[in-house]
Amino acid sequence: MCAGITFFLDKIDEQELSRFLTPEEFAKQKRGKLLETFYWQKRPFLPVMEDGEVHLLDWGNREATLKMPKTGWAKLESVRDGLWDYLHPKQVIIPSLQGYEKRKWFKTPQGIKGIRVRYHNVMRVYLLTTKADQAFREYTKHDRMPVGLISYL
16 A cells, blocks of 8 residues: 655645644654654644645544545555445545555655545545555565555665
8 A cells, every 4th residue: 555655845835744743743754855754643744736736635534433444545446436426536646756555655656546535524635555566566566556556665
């Protein structure tokens, strides 16, 4: 899968970042011109590229009362089968440079794909995954991988 990513900070508004990170969290996760974000954070988020602009959205759902899947990932097969249709999924690009899974970083030079979903007035983004190819399985020991071009460090 992909439990974390790095992305460029230059296209993200500081006010938008402050919705997700305290100044201390920002300092901890900043790596030069890059920011790291992980699903296990207090409030996980992902950058989303839509209509030429990058915005931050909450990553998945960990709220018991919200009628959205309790995960941060969406299987491409289940999206194609219509299981997400009630959330009006829209495919989006997650503009990442690297992904992280099981203590391994890998390159995502063209970003990876996700779906932006909506339930009433709540919007979230989920990373799209597919069955892992042999290289990803050997590298991360995981049977699912993000949808997108991947190369290994």
